[in-house]
Amino acid sequence: GAVVSQHPSWVICKSGTSVKIECRSLDFQATTMFWYRQFPKQSLMLMATSNEGSKATYEQGVEKDKFLINHASLTLSTLTVTSAHPEDSSFYICSARDPTGLVFYEQYFGPGTRLTVT
Amino acid sequence: RKEVEQDPGPFNVPEGATVAFNCTYSNSASQSFFWYRQDCRKEPKLLMSVYSSGNEDGRFTAQLNRASQYISLLIRDSKLSDSATYLCVVNIGERTGGFKTIFGAGTRLFVKA
Numbered sequence: 001g002a003v004v005s006q007h008p009s010w011v012i013c014k015s016g017t018s019v020k021i022e023c024r025s026l027d028f029q030a031t032t033m034f035w036y037r038q039f040p041k042q043s044l045m046l047m048a049t050s051n052e053g054s055k056a057t058y059e060q061g062v063e064k065d066k067f068l069i070n071h072a073s074l075t076l077s078t079l080t081v082t083s084a085h086p087e088d089s090s091f092y093i094c095s096a097r098d099p100t101g102l103v104f105y106e107q108y109f110g111p112g113t114r115l116t117v118t
Numbered sequence: 119r120k121e122v123e124q125d126p127g128p129f130n131v132p133e134g135a136t137v138a139f140n141c142t143y144s145n146s147a148s149q150s151f152f153w154y155r156q157d158c159r160k161e162p163k164l165l166m167s168v169y170s171s172g173n174e175d176g177r178f179t180a181q182l183n184r185a186s187q188y189i190s191l192l193i194r195d196s197k198l199s200d201s202a203t204y205l206c207v208v209n210i211g212e213r214t215g216g217f218k219t220i221f222g223a224g225t226r227l228f229v230k231a
Contacts, residue, residue: 034219043205043223044162093161106152107219109161 002028002098006110013084013117020080021113023094029074030096034107035067038091050077084117091115119144121220122208128226135196139225141189141206151182153191154205156224162205165191196229203227 003026013019023033031052036044048069049057056069068080077096081088091114095107124141131137143151151168166173168180168189179192189206206222 044221046219091159106164106167109163112159112161114159 002026002096002108004030004094004096004108004110006094006113008113009111010114011116013115015085015117016083018080018082019084019115020078021092021094021115023077023079023096023110025075025096025098025108028096028098030077030098031074033071033077033094033096035069035077035079036093036095038093038112044093047079052077081115084115086117089115089117120223121145121210122206122222124204124206124222124225126223126225128228130228130230131196132230133196133198135229136192136194137196137227138193139191139204139206139227141191141222141225143187143189143206143208143220145208145210146187147211148187148208149211150209151189152207153178153180153189154207154221156203156205158203162221165204193227196227198229198231201227201229 005024005026007022011019033050035047037047038044046059047062050069050071052071052074058064066082071077091112093112094110097107122143129137153165154162155165156162166175166180168182170182173180177194181190203224203226205224208220210218
């Protein structure tokens with residue numbers, strides 16, 4: 001299957017600082033990528049849909065000024081958590097669809113980034 | 119009511135057992151269905167797609183019942199390595215022509231020796 005990478009895999013930062021997470025599709029071009037957040041023992045929650053060359057679409061309740069998404073190329077989307085607070089500590093996962101894949105709706109997930117804000 | 123509901127479990131079964139999970143969805147506009155597997159602190163990985171005609175892959179069988187709006191996953195001859203959280207995933211069509219993906223909260227499975 002298609003490969004999606006994420007960097008960093010884990011990060012610890014101080015409250016008030018910003019953290020950037022990268023999501024890359026390694027062997028296919030992804031016009032659309034998705035950013036999820038998962039708290040312990042809870043389901044994945046879609047935060048936003050990242051569209052190459054245009055603004056991201058945020059889910060209800062997700063602050064777009066706090067979670068900045070940039071999808072500058074067909075293989076890279078970034079999520080920046082601005083002015084992070086301890087309640088932002090979570091597992092952030094990106095995914096992408098391979099438009100040429102056999103299973104059109106299949107999402108390939110990155111390995112996730114574990115963010116801890118102290 | 120949640121759009122996708124699963125029994126959180128955990129299901130504790132011995133090796134070799136057969137175990138079945140169900141998942142219900144509320145939106146009749148749901149278009150496609152999947153089971154994903156997620157290991158602890160890892161990303162979800164696609165296990166299999168789910169079709170009305172049924173889909174079998176080795177020890178795993180998935181079934182979709184559109185009339186009753188539920189999806190099932192059957193695991194036969196459970197292995198220790200099957201221990202994971204199984205996520206029911208539904209794509210729901212939207213008026214814009216796209217669709218959104220809804221994840222169930224997952225069902226935890228523990229297979230014991």
